[in-house]
């Protein structure tokens with residue numbers, strides 16, 4: 001599948017944004033977040049910037065961005081529509097909770113707790129909807145499996161935690177609870193990514209050139225002549241293929257930058273204090289940012305679509 | 317409304333494509349382009365049509381496959397493909413705007429170009445590659461089953477068939493109601509063992525493909541060698557010998 005920049009930015013940025021928003025609210029509800037106005041204010045500001053930036057960028061690849069509101073209408077059947085609806089809805093409880101936490105912290109009636117819990121759940125559901133856009137596409141075997149929603153949720157939590165730690169480090173000593181949370185999510189995400197790649201390398205779509213043409217009973221099916229001399233829309237959009245050698249190199253880059261280095265740097269921050277810890281956490285975030293963008297690029301580039309079977313691909 | 321029709325359409329208009337007959341001439345693709353560039357989803361935009369990298373919107377494309385078999389030898393099969401107007405059309409249910417829909421009255425799958433936001437998700441959801449993005453208009457287009465031709469009261473009755481069907485020089489394409497087991501197309505499918513493409517994708521396509529007939533061997537009397545024996549020998553008349561000489565020259 002063609003890795004479009006706008007979609008890569010959308011899924012990574014909004015994923016981190018919702019992860020951060022979730023942690024801010026959950027942290028405050030459980031009394032784990034460091035006190036003070038500025039850390040929380042910066043946290044909410046960054047999370048909404050990531051979310052809004054991601055959502056805006058996702059409209060860039062549309063043929064008609066001005067009609068984007070129509071995408072909110074078909075939530076009964078479409079995960080993309082559900083994602084849009086949830087993204088809009090999530091602003092309400094999370095925004096209310098952020099206002100309460102920032103500006104009226106002393107008044108804490110039960111209802112704000114409920115709003116906070118709803119907001120935190122909305123964050124999870126929105127990321128789940130994003131993942132299901134991909135996981136519900138049966139023609140893409142690399143996507144339509146249970147690894148995909150789990151991965152989106154884990155990576156959202158992981159990147160959210162890395163942003164949170166880097167931000168809080170600007171205001172004071174890092175909070176051990178969030179450092180440990182980041183470490184745990186990094187380990188979980190690393191294990192998930194390796195299992196996903198293992199799955200991908202050992203599995204094939206049920207669809208083959210034989211089933212695509214129905215000619216299997218006569219023998220092995222190979223493309224003899226494509227319909228056109230030049231690449232068409234389908235081949236550019238769905239026929240994108242990356243050489244195995246390059247994919248392996250990018251997988252190693254992903255493992256190192258997205259998981260291993262942030263893991264070591266966060267571990268370092270747990271044991272050293274002061275500005276060294278802050279520097280380590282910021283470095284961890286920068287590494288992870290490049291690593292996650294590579295991860296997402298590969299998520300598209302390594303995915304094969306059944307339409308390739310009509311254009312010479314041996315498997316999908 | 318992108319949910320599929322509540323009552324599954326009883327009438328299922330679609331095509332039956334005979335892979336035994338198709339000669340891969342691309343006439344149906346060309347006439348499809350010709351009719352539809354002035355029809356329901358017009359225009360079928362081309363970019364750089366006379367340049368080095370021409371691309372454009374086509375609702376029907378002709379692939380050719382080689383089928384290899386060590387026992388029976390290879391054969392070439394020409395394979396036209398357009399939208400299959402699936403019963404369980406995933407392109408419809410994924411559409412976030414309601415632009416994609418399946419008609420309850422005849423099962424035709426269409427795109428409302430005024431509502432489409434050009435998110436391309438439907439083209440990802442279709443396993444068959446039957447959706448075509450128009451870069452110029454920023455909307456998705458696809459085979460309309462010539463909805464503006466098959467119901468067109470301005471055309472004589474016999475012309476109310478899809479453009480690809482009426483143009484096929486060898487009659488490899490048939491059009492009709494595949495929801496009615498008594499229709500000509502349904503009988504043809506039953507008789508020839510018509511099948512679905514990629515049934516494992518669970519889209520329940522309406523269009524059916526008829527398999528190539530088994531290769532004929534010399535023993536059945538139809539081999540090329542047998543047909544090429546000279547039509548005349550020395551015992552034949554002058555005219556016959558002259559014709560034979562002329563033909564084999």
Ligand code: SF4
Nearest residue numbers: 399400401402407442
């Ligand atoms: S062939 Fe593709 S575009 Fe046509 S109805 Fe089926 S899924 Fe939709």
Ligand code: SF4
Nearest residue numbers: 411432433435436438
């Ligand atoms: S490209 Fe248009 S028709 Fe296709 S899913 Fe998006 S809005 Fe619907």
Ligand code: SF4
Nearest residue numbers: 348459461462478480
């Ligand atoms: S039915 Fe009409 S639109 Fe569809 S492939 Fe045939 S000519 Fe083209």
